[in-house]
Amino acid sequence: QSALTQPRSVSGSPGQSVTISCTGTSSDIGGYNYVSWYQQHPGKAPKLMIYAVSKRPSGVPDRFSGSKSGSTASLTISGLQAEDEADYYCYSYAGTYTYVFGTGTKVAVL
Amino acid sequence: QVQLVESGGGVVQPGKSLRLSCAASGFTFSSHGMHWVRQAPGKGLEWVAIIRYDGSVKNYVDSVKGRFTISRDNSKDTLYLQMDSLRVEDTAVYYCAREGPQTEFDPWGQGTLVAVSS
Numbered sequence: 504q505s506a507l508t509q510p511r512s513v514s515g516s517p518g519q520s521v522t523i524s525c526t527g528t529s530s531d532i533g534g535y536n537y538v539s540w541y542q543q544h545p546g547k548a549p550k551l552m553i554y555a556v557s558k559r560p561s562g563v564p565d566r567f568s569g570s571k572s573g574s575t576a577s578l579t580i581s582g583l584q585a586e587d588e589a590d591y592y593c594y595s596y597a598g599t600y601t602y603v604f605g606t607g608t609k610v611a612v613l
Numbered sequence: 614q615v616q617l618v619e620s621g622g623g624v625v626q627p628g629k630s631l632r633l634s635c636a637a638s639g640f641t642f643s644s645h646g647m648h649w650v651r652q653a654p655g656k657g658l659e660w661v662a663i664i665r666y667d668g669s670v671k672n673y674v675d676s677v678k679g680r681f682t683i684s685r686d687n688s689k690d691t692l693y694l695q696m697d698s699l700r701v702e703d704t705a706v707y708y709c710a711r712e713g714p715q716t717e718f719d720p721w722g723q724g725t726l727v728a729v730s731s
Binding site: 506537548555592596602605606 | 648650657663670674675715721
């Protein structure tokens with residue numbers, strides 16, 4: 504199972520919006536609505552930000568939103584804040600107890 | 614609160630074995646699938662293994678099949694990863710994570726570092 508494809512980095516100024524894409528195939532993202540997104544600050548464990556494509560866990564700010572079209576999922580951060588600077592990973596279920604993460608995207612707040 | 618705490622990491626020579634543990638608390642451990650995910654230094658996340666809530670199903674990423682074994686003891690609320698025939702490329706921080714109803718990973722443990730080096 505190959506990793507999902509994400510851009511290596513994206514950046515934006517405080518208050519702006521950034522969107523991270525996550526491209527898979529019909530065997531993973533395109534086949535299931537089990538897409539989630541994780542935020543990871545340096546030296547820390549990943550944190551769930553979005554699950555089931557577009558649902559936000561309790562405590563996650565509503566400036567984080569998720570969507571999916573075909574085999575590509577997206578995470579949008581609106582109203583970018585300094586604390587949003589981190590690595591972000593997408594994930595998709597790929598069938599028969601197989602799971603795959605994205606390559607990761609570094610978000611820089613300028 | 615819901616918590617996962619890994620232990621058992623360390624420095625080991627190639628070809629040797631190591632067993633990781635993940636102690637769960639704050640939730641009904643026996644009701645959830647559990648995963649191991651690893652992250653090599655400076656690299657991304659890689660899913661390693663899954664065990665169903667009752668232990669009846671296990672699966673692994675191809676690179677560890679035949680070398681790693683995931684198991685659980687629901688009476689002790691503990692998840693394990695037995696790693697045999699370790700390779701240099703297995704060097705990583707290993708995280709355990711609980712599987713949610715939509716296959717999401719939440720929460721994660723703090724991770725334990727495994728370094729395979731001669």
